[in-house]
Amino acid sequence: MADAHLVNNPLTPNRAIQFDADLCTQCNACVEVCRCDVLAPSPGPGEPPVLVYPDECWFCGCCVAHCPSPGAIRMEHPLCQQVGWKRKETGEQFRLGMADPPPAYVRPPVGGWGPPSKGR
Amino acid sequence: MPPVSTTSSTGSAWPYPVRYDRETEAEFDVLVVGGGVAGCHAAINAARDGARVAVLDKGAVIRSGSGGAGVDHWHGAVGNPCCDITPEEFARVVDTYPYGITNEYGNGITCYIMARESYETLLDLESMGARIRDTGDEFAGSEFRDEGTKLLFAYDYTGRHTLRVFGWEFKPALHRELKRLGVTIFDRVMATSLLSEGGERGARVVGATAVNVRTGEFYVFRAKATVLATAQPLRLWVFSTELQGFAAIHDDPNCAGDGCAMAWDAGGELALMEKSGPHPGGFRYTAYGSGNSHNTWYACNVVDATGKEIPWVDRDGRLLTSHAERHRPAPGQKYFLYGGRLAYEFRGPSLAPDLPERIARGEFTLPLYADLPGMAEDERRAIFGLMLAQEGKCRIPVYDVYSQAGFDPDKDLLQAPVMAPDAYGPRPWWAGQSARQWRESAFLVDGGGVHFDWDLRTSLEGLYAAGVQLAGGADHSASACTGRYAGRKAAEYARTARAPSVARAQIDKEKTRVYAPVNRSEGMGWKELQAGLCRVMQDYCGEYRSENTLRLGLEWLDGIRRGELAGACARNPHELMRTLECGVRLTVGETMMHASLARRASSEALGFKRIDYPEMDPPEWDKLLTVRRDGPAVRTRDLPWDYWRQAPYAGSSAENYAAHSGRGDGAGRVAGSAARTGAEG
Numbered sequence: 031m032a033d034a035h036l037v038n039n040p041l042t043p044n045r046a047i048q049f050d051a052d053l054c055t056q057c058n059a060c061v062e063v064c065r066c067d068v069l070a071p072s073p074g075p076g077e078p079p080v081l082v083y084p085d086e087c088w089f090c091g092c093c094v095a096h097c098p099s100p101g102a103i104r105m106e107h108p109l110c111q112q113v114g115w116k117r118k119e120t121g122e123q124f125r126l127g128m129a130d131p132p133p134a135y136v137r138p139p140v141g142g143w144g145p146p147s148k149g150r
Numbered sequence: 151m152p153p154v155s156t157t158s159s160t161g162s163a164w165p166y167p168v169r170y171d172r173e174t175e176a177e178f179d180v181l182v183v184g185g186g187v188a189g190c191h192a193a194i195n196a197a198r199d200g201a202r203v204a205v206l207d208k209g210a211v212i213r214s215g216s217g218g219a220g221v222d223h224w225h226g227a228v229g230n231p232c233c234d235i236t237p238e239e240f241a242r243v244v245d246t247y248p249y250g251i252t253n254e255y256g257n258g259i260t261c262y263i264m265a266r267e268s269y270e271t272l273l274d275l276e277s278m279g280a281r282i283r284d285t286g287d288e289f290a291g292s293e294f295r296d297e298g299t300k301l302l303f304a305y306d307y308t309g310r311h312t313l314r315v316f317g318w319e320f321k322p323a324l325h326r327e328l329k330r331l332g333v334t335i336f337d338r339v340m341a342t343s344l345l346s347e348g349g350e351r352g353a354r355v356v357g358a359t360a361v362n363v364r365t366g367e368f369y370v371f372r373a374k375a376t377v378l379a380t381a382q383p384l385r386l387w388v389f390s391t392e393l394q395g396f397a398a399i400h401d402d403p404n405c406a407g408d409g410c411a412m413a414w415d416a417g418g419e420l421a422l423m424e425k426s427g428p429h430p431g432g433f434r435y436t437a438y439g440s441g442n443s444h445n446t447w448y449a450c451n452v453v454d455a456t457g458k459e460i461p462w463v464d465r466d467g468r469l470l471t472s473h474a475e476r477h478r479p480a481p482g483q484k485y486f487l488y489g490g491r492l493a494y495e496f497r498g499p500s501l502a503p504d505l506p507e508r509i510a511r512g513e514f515t516l517p518l519y520a521d522l523p524g525m526a527e528d529e530r531r532a533i534f535g536l537m538l539a540q541e542g543k544c545r546i547p548v549y550d551v552y553s554q555a556g557f558d559p560d561k562d563l564l565q566a567p568v569m570a571p572d573a574y575g576p577r578p579w580w581a582g583q584s585a586r587q588w589r590e591s592a593f594l595v596d597g598g599g600v601h602f603d604w605d606l607r608t609s610l611e612g613l614y615a616a617g618v619q620l621a622g623g624a625d626h627s628a629s630a631c632t633g634r635y636a637g638r639k640a641a642e643y644a645r646t647a648r649a650p651s652v653a654r655a656q657i658d659k660e661k662t663r664v665y666a667p668v669n670r671s672e673g674m675g676w677k678e679l680q681a682g683l684c685r686v687m688q689d690y691c692g693e694y695r696s697e698n699t700l701r702l703g704l705e706w707l708d709g710i711r712r713g714e715l716a717g718a719c720a721r722n723p724h725e726l727m728r729t730l731e732c733g734v735r736l737t738v739g740e741t742m743m744h745a746s747l748a749r750r751a752s753s754e755a756l757g758f759k760r761i762d763y764p765e766m767d768p769p770e771w772d773k774l775l776t777v778r779r780d781g782p783a784v785r786t787r788d789l790p791w792d793y794w795r796q797a798p799y800a801g802s803s804a805e806n807y808a809a810h811s812g813r814g815d816g817a818g819r820v821a822g823s824a825a826r827t828g829a830e831g
Contacts, residue, residue, distance in 0.1 A: 063210055064209070086403050090542065091219070113439060135552075135554075137535070141286055
């Protein structure tokens, strides 16, 4: 049987930034670069920084760009901000956040991603 | 991992040492308040001129500020070797705007400084290690590249006054240069007030007080000269953080208007505060994250749901049959500019302006799509691979997130927001549609700010300003250029200024005010305060204003200041920052209401409607108004809108620049300041 808990409603949006605890090295580079100070530093070994103020996130993505461990942190647009696209040749419909997404487009931007704190 | 509960009233221990009881004092020649684009350039140039400099920022200077997350194009670079437009010719655009206030180029002073120094500023950034050219030769042979210099042009490939740049690298490069020059950087430090000599409002500014937004530590900065370079006031009509999930075009919550409020409290003059809307905001999509053909996406193919292409026309409505023509001036036109509300003289190509009617009658089927695959490879790559990856809030949020989600610019049509037909009009719709009463806008660059002269000095001695802090605003390039200029002028002033002497009584009074919210355990929180302030602004300083409602609005704000704000509670230094920002927004709201009361006429150009004075732009109100605080009274002053070329200044910008910029021959220096003349009322 599933459990039940009495909890307050979460803030919306609250998933602006997602951490992968296995990849995060707790360097706190994301905490230090955030203009809005929405993150608290990693509380201890093995624990990524904590997203304390998700609703103050500006969605600038600098935390992701300055992370030295690829994949440890990613940003996610709120559901109501997710847009769609259509493949020109086939007419197939896609959208951000879909369950079965097409393969990633892997070409880096002009000039490359660069090192963390300079590129992605 | 799940988000932590932020509704618990007890919560975990604060992760930083709490030092509300610590006060640090420091003295500098030049103190720069705000470490965004303008502030960094100001600090660097003051330091190069030999000043001891400090820069403060609520965020972290490496990425803070409206331009901190990048920029994709650089305006006004008429000094580049591929452009044959003179600064005088370029700055004429100001004269084609009512009140001389442009969308992106500032006023007559700002715009001329940009025209003179924009390209030089880029070369400066290049010397700091940022890229401004296609050194990787990705665009070799492209129509928008100069093979000799490897510069890449945006928008007008004939005029070549705007460059495509690698602006993602700019802020880190500025940060490195600040460190190299030994500028003292105070990250996470919010200025709370300006210090006046003798503690007297209206006297010379001699520094600032500040609070650390992580530790709560207090700072007293004494400075011979101070440069205000904070953001313009934003999120004054809609703040709710929970609603931002519905509006990716919400503004940086830090942009409260700290500089405006501090200058006002110190007795400084503000201008154009009545020009406070309406602008589209709210409910929109991620910036440049949906199908469109504006700004970063200029001049992308747009097709309808059946694949039919939306036509492009020139300024005369002539159909353009090739993509190349979208980047060329009209027959007989030397160059075009890109931006809103441009005069015919500077107007460029656009999507067919009658698109709304053609959608309404069924000629085009919604939704529309940006058709990147239908473009030539270099143009497609310039939009998606270069500009989107360099523009603020786009590199990760759009290029990276969309790429990882499988969006392929070589194969996919990015959908435009589905909107009412009239929303597809000439106004750019790069982020979708907004509700009318939601007045906030990201990248609002032409609103009110501090009044300034040809030295970029405010009405207060010792206080300079740069970037969007300046009334009439500035875009990224103009912010950088005015930052450099203000830094030079502040350093020049500091060389001969007497030592800054601060008044202890002013500091103690400010400390009592600053810490009141953390010294009580009960009271209203900052979010409810922000929402309440916004409601007052929506109701009493909305799209239509009148004497009665504005006066009632001032009473409401005063009541909140004495009541809920005076009793507000903050549980940590971060909440303290947000609570102090409530005070800032309240003050800014008051200045907007005072300025709105002073302008007893409606104005199309200012987006300003007085129900009790409905006539639009009557000639006797064709003037600039300033407001300032003088004890309990508010003083207003009339100025010609082109005060920058009226006595005591020379009639031409070239002469004034030579006399004031510190770069000219120094001859013919004009005494006095137009910012201190005019009829006071």
